[in-house]
Every structure is written in structure tokens, then in C-alpha cells.
Amino acid sequence: MIVPFALVLMSLAVGGYSVLKNGPILSDMVLLSVLMTVASFYLLLRAIVARPKLEPTGPDQWILVDGSNVMHWKDDTPQLATVQDVLQVLQARGFSPGVIFDANVGYKVAGRYQDDRELARVLRLPEDRVLVVPKGTQADPYLLNSARDLGARVVTNDKYRDWAADFPEIRSQGFLISGGYRGGKLWLDDGLLARHAA
Secondary structure, three states: OHHHHHHHHHHHHHHHHHHHHHOOOOOHHHHHHHHHHHHHHHHHHHHHHHOOOOOOOOOOOEEEEEHHHHOOOOOOOOOHHHHHHHHHHHHHOOOEEEEEEOOOHHHHHHOOOOOHHHHHHHHOOOHHHEEEOOOOOOHHHHHHHHHHHHOOEEEOOOOOHHHOOOOHHHHOOOOEEOEEEEOOEEEEOHHHHHHHHO
16 A cells, blocks of 8 residues: 555645646646556545455454464474464464564564564555554553454463453453473464354
8 A cells, every 4th residue: 555655745746846847738758647647546535445455254253363482382492384274273263363463573583573474474454453562662561452453262372360460351361371382393372262163
């Protein structure tokens, strides 16, 4: 959507320059800029309409993954493959997952900073479902506020005890869904996930 917006601005700038330089006569440059403006507005409208919407297909569809916690589940080693495994299970069960990471996730898994777009590509999720929080801030309040706003549950082994006063819902049964690996196989608290399927 950035490109069509930039085209609109550029065509308006060309038209404005032509009018200022040549006066309000219909010069070739003014006519060209009018055509460019109309075409770029059309492209901008198409980009807005085609933009994917964050709308779950039913109640309880949203589920958030504490990426910085989940990526350590297998062998206590940070791996995005672990997050991918969890996402696959959640999607197969009808959830619309989102993932929130601490700012240092890229350094832990790739030795360099990685942003939302890069991690979304690796995780095969739309970019608007992956968030790397700003440096110097904790992911926990972002995650818990997002869960509250979406009415979502959270996949994590963290108990968020430091946040219990601000987010009493973390004590509600089923709000936090734990998991891990046993014998090399992923497990999630199936009793809690099964309630969604019922």
C-alpha cells in the first residue's frame, strides 16, 4: 500500500509543479499528472480493499503465542521451529494465532535484530499477526493487553505473576495454555484446547 500512496503523492507533486511553472493552462505535463493521479488513486483504492482483515471466523478464534517463551520449549534452546510447530497445531484446530516476541528474539535465533516482517515470513503468518516489541520494553504487557482486547487466550508456560494485579484474567482457568515437548513430540494442554473445538 506504500507504493500506490507514493504514486499519488508524486503525481500530485508533478501536477502542482506544472501549474506553478506554466500557469493553470492545460499543458502536456498537467494532463499527464491528472492521468497519473487518477491511475494512482485507483491503485491505492485496490490496495486498501485487498488488504487482509483481522477478523476471526467465530468466537474464541483468536489465540496469542508468547513467542519468547515458546521458542525455548524444545531442549531449552531458542528456536523458531518450536514456534512454527505450535502455530501449526493451533491453526489445525481452527485458531487464528498471533505471536508476540521480546525485542531480542532475532539476536537469540539469528545473531542479529529481526523485525515483525522478517519473523512473519519465517513463521508463514501475515505481518500484522507478528509483533516484536520495541527495545527496552517487556513483551508481557503487550501480550496481555492484546489478549484482553481480542478476547484471546495465551499459549505460554509463563505464569505472569508480576502482572496478576493488572490482569486478573491470568488466574482464570483456560486463559493460559501450557505446553512443551515429551519424547521429542509437542504437547499442549489438550483439555483447554478441546473446549474450543466442542
